[in-house]
Amino acid sequence: MSLLTLLRQGSSLADVDRQREILEDRRNTTLPQFQTVLAGNGFPVLQRRKLETLQVNVGKLCNQTCRHCHVDAGPDRRELMTRETFEQCLRLIRESDVKTVDITGGAPEMNAQFEWFVTEVRKLNRHVIDRCNLTILSAPGYTHFPQFLANHQVEVVASLPCYLEENCDSQRGNGVFRKSIEALKLLNTLGYGKAGSSLTLSLVYNPTGPALPPNQQKLEHSYREQLRQRFGIEFNRLYTITNMPISRFLDDLITSGRYVEYMTLLVSSFNRDAVDGLMCRATVSVDWQGYLYDCDFNQMLELPLANAPRIHISDVHIDDLNGQPIAVGRHCFGCTAGAGSGCRGALLEE
Ligand code: SF4
Ligand code: SF4
Known part of the structure; x- marks a missing residue:
């Protein structure tokens, strides 16, 4: 069945993405399966250990439409987590030893239940993380959020794909860089990223094209120098994240004919040392409807928890999640390439 047919039949974009990945996989039989490479490296099954982080995707509504977005988020998306589903998330957090609640979207602040x-x-x-796109902090109706986040000691993890305006705007849209700089300055005035402050400001870098991220520590050093000298901005740390071959970035790869080239790079850069720290081994991701996945990427592909049909958060107890096998696919090579990659940056020091 063609992708166009799927779209005409009203399939969700996630269905189409999954179908497209399957089609690409079939076309590229020379690429190994992730599971096979794992097994060959002494990991017959990838299993979750103890759950430490609940990642909550509160919806696909966003004020931006970035080129690499793996969520396919934008201003016209209407999928938003309801109060009832948030309450189920709270129940799971209460029942568990989950240390961190990592809130993502879309722009999480655009969900009306976010503050509650x-x-x-x-x-x-x-501990709460807000994956913030920075530009939302100056959008009408959202300018109180910097103070709200500071008052509640929320860690801000902010995307800034480059310290150069042109590169940043080419990936995230015109004017995004300048608004992001203003937001970072404002966060600094509230104490974020400042020495001696308990308010943590982390930045996120991802490559603009089909390449692996550079060394995280060296890049953090360059970011610190550039942002301090040019804008007087301070931050705590930089996370480098590999672009995953899914959603809009997959579209780009296929359209530009570079899918096989990029996948070959990810496969040939497989690093068995990264497997131990894969984020799915300590994380569960919940989507805006309350369904559970092993990570945010599997969520975008609608690849449910391994060995189970789709599981809703209202049907699950924390003990059902610890020790479970993890669903993997070829996109997982994005997490094991080079220094490894997850939502909190490189998995290994180089
Ligand atoms: S990458 Fe982030 S800021 Fe950009 S469209 Fe996606 S969710 Fe929004
Ligand atoms: S995409 Fe990464 S985090 Fe998700 S299941 Fe695969 S290896 Fe784990």
């Missing part, structure tokens, strides 16, 4: 949810999670004394 953050307040409730902080009452439970868990």
